[in-house]
Amino acid sequence: MANQAEPVTMASAFTEDAEAQARFLARKRYLAWRGRLLPVAAVIVFLLVWWQAVKIFDIQPFIAPSPVAVGQVLYDRFDMLMANLLPTAIEAVSGFILGNLAAITLATAFVYRKTMEEALFPIAVMVNTIPVVAKAPILVLLLGNGMEPKIAIAAIICFFPTLVNMTRGLRDVRAEQLELMRILSATPREVFMRIRVPNALPYLFSALKIAASTAVIGAIVGEWIGSTKGIGALIIQSTYNFDSPLLYATIVVGSTFSALFFGVISLAEKRLLRWNVTHGV
Amino acid sequence: MAVAVQCERITVRFTTERGTVTALENIDLAIPRGSFLTLLGPSGCGKSTLLRVMADLIEPSGGRISVLGDAPATARLNREIGFVFQDAALLPWRTVLENVTLPLEVGGGKALPGARSPQDLLALVGLTGWEQAYPHELSGGMRQRVAIARALVSGPRLLLMDEPFGALDEITRDRLNEELLQVWESTGTTIVFVTHSIYEAAFLGQKVLLLAARPGRVRELVPVTLPTPRRLAMRETPEFVALAGHLRRVLETC
Numbered sequence: 001m002a003n004q005a006e007p008v009t010m011a012s013a014f015t016e017d018a019e020a021q022a023r024f025l026a027r028k029r030y031l032a033w034r035g036r037l038l039p040v041a042a043v044i045v046f047l048l049v050w051w052q053a054v055k056i057f058d059i060q061p062f063i064a065p066s067p068v069a070v071g072q073v074l075y076d077r078f079d080m081l082m083a084n085l086l087p088t089a090i091e092a093v094s095g096f097i098l099g100n101l102a103a104i105t106l107a108t109a110f111v112y113r114k115t116m117e118e119a120l121f122p123i124a125v126m127v128n129t130i131p132v133v134a135k136a137p138i139l140v141l142l143l144g145n146g147m148e149p150k151i152a153i154a155a156i157i158c159f160f161p162t163l164v165n166m167t168r169g170l171r172d173v174r175a176e177q178l179e180l181m182r183i184l185s186a187t188p189r190e191v192f193m194r195i196r197v198p199n200a201l202p203y204l205f206s207a208l209k210i211a212a213s214t215a216v217i218g219a220i221v222g223e224w225i226g227s228t229k230g231i232g233a234l235i236i237q238s239t240y241n242f243d244s245p246l247l248y249a250t251i252v253v254g255s256t257f258s259a260l261f262f263g264v265i266s267l268a269e270k271r272l273l274r275w276n277v278t279h280g281v
Numbered sequence: 282m283a284v285a286v287q288c289e290r291i292t293v294r295f296t297t298e299r300g301t302v303t304a305l306e307n308i309d310l311a312i313p314r315g316s317f318l319t320l321l322g323p324s325g326c327g328k329s330t331l332l333r334v335m336a337d338l339i340e341p342s343g344g345r346i347s348v349l350g351d352a353p354a355t356a357r358l359n360r361e362i363g364f365v366f367q368d369a370a371l372l373p374w375r376t377v378l379e380n381v382t383l384p385l386e387v388g389g390g391k392a393l394p395g396a397r398s399p400q401d402l403l404a405l406v407g408l409t410g411w412e413q414a415y416p417h418e419l420s421g422g423m424r425q426r427v428a429i430a431r432a433l434v435s436g437p438r439l440l441l442m443d444e445p446f447g448a449l450d451e452i453t454r455d456r457l458n459e460e461l462l463q464v465w466e467s468t469g470t471t472i473v474f475v476t477h478s479i480y481e482a483a484f485l486g487q488k489v490l491l492l493a494a495r496p497g498r499v500r501e502l503v504p505v506t507l508p509t510p511r512r513l514a515m516r517e518t519p520e521f522v523a524l525a526g527h528l529r530r531v532l533e534t535c
């Protein structure tokens with residue numbers, strides 16, 4: 001077989017054409033840089049428009065602060081902002097880990113015990129329909145005023161999307177792949193580790209990317225009730241004090257953290273799912 | 282001559298909401314070791330079902346079957362059966378090499394004496410240099426080559442192929458047909474090959490088993506007397522044309 005010429009598909013089909021290759025790479029580089037620079041340019045334009053609008057229309061600082069004032073707060077009170085970000089970050093990340101671990105475990109149980117899914121899934125749906133702002137006070141009453149209720153809120157928020165996606169990912173395995181494993185006399189454990197888990201990873205990561213942002217939201221909302229520390233507490237305090245530059249600066253810090261969290265998950269996804277067509281090579 | 286697969290009055294029924302379908306009825310068949318048998322028949326006549334019974338994927342509702350002298354389950358556990366699916370069924374998260382070595386990692390990972398190394402098999406199917414590629418980077422023909430290498434890696438005595446080239450373009454299919462015959466000659470394994478292409482069935486098989494539909498039963502076992510080694514050009518000889526014509530006429534009555 002090997003010695004036969006195969007002009008269409010074989011390795012030998014790659015001919016050396018340095019010029020075409022260079023053009024291809026240049027185009028790829030251009031697209032990559034365009035993807036990076038366009039958002040930066042858009043943000044700069046947005047800030048400029050905002051800055052000028054506040055100036056021209058003479059908007060009161062407590063209604064909408066100029067971006068310069070927000071920048072000033074970010075710079076001057078950086079340490080205080082970071083000290084408040086820390087508890088929120090701990091709550092969000094802990095909740096993210098706990099909620100997703102619980103969801104992955106339960107999804108695994110669902111795949112092997114259909115009766116468990118039939119019994120528990122409706123409860124999960126019901127809990128999911130309760131809005132975060134309503135869950136928060138309930139959990140504060142249940143768990144006190146420390147970090148625990150915030151972690152619980154973040155975990156509960158992460159839980160549902162991961163449960164749904166992971167169950168699907170573990171279950172929606174191609175029939176031929178399972179038949180192949182049967183012909184190979186693979187054990188149930190081998191089928192799980194070598195077929196179901198890798199098959200579920202793309203599903204899991206789309207849930208984790210959602211969860212990365214919502215976990216932060218959960219922690220912040222949790223801090224709205226009776227907290228003295230954290231991004232959520234700072235949002236409430238600055239609002240009541242009409243300190244809108246601080247409010248905006250707090251939001252910038254919270255959003256930046258959220259974006260970073262999302263970025264870390266996306267990076268992990270790119271690393272782990274290099275085989276996935278949609279992520280390219 | 283020793284027998285690779287022996288079927289005695291094999292019957293398979295499927296029960297669904299719409300009633301019971303008899304997919305196969307009283308199939309009697311003996312496939313000699315080392316031979317190449319093609320299964321030909323209209324769609325839905327039970328070709329895949331018969332192959333699945335041999336692979337121990339389906340338990341027959343009636344009759345007896347032995348694979349390499351044992352129950353199909355024993356043959357499967359001993360790694361004596363290789364299977365190639367129509368759409369290759371590669372694992373997209375594994376590279377070409379990792380796909381080929383999968384059978385060596387699961388189910389005890391046993392390879393039979395005389396089994397070739399993964400590298401050797403990739404060379405045999407013309408994929409040297411593609412070890413680290415992922416399935417989505419391969420053409421349909423290359424994916425089937427990987428699937429064939431994977432099916433052979435444990436050194437099976439029986440290779441079952443369910444329309445493996447059915448989704449490929451004709452040029453690629455012709456080439457793979459020739460190459461498959463070389464694989465067969467160099468490994469000496471018994472091959473049972475399902476197809477709904479008359480030309481493929483006649484070109485590959487030492488014998489063509491024609492199945493009739495509803496219920497699936499043996500219509501005729503046609504010996505192929507074309508000389509070996511087979512070459513694609515043989516399909517223009519009067520002998521081949523006559524054989525294909527015969528298969529077509531029988532198929533029309535199936």
Ligand SMILES: Nc1ncnc2c1ncn2[C@@H]1O[C@H](COP(=O)(O)OP(=O)(O)O)[C@@H](O)[C@H]1O
Nearest residue numbers: 295297302304323324325326327328329330331
């Ligand atoms: N798992 C199944 N459940 C119900 N009916 C089936 C199943 N598998 C096959 N059949 C039926 O058995 C018959 C033969 O199917 P199959 O062996 O796939 O035919 P072929 O491969 O020749 O096209 C068809 O009528 C098909 O609908």
Ligand SMILES: [Mg+2]
Nearest residue numbers: 328329330443
């Ligand atoms: Mg079929």
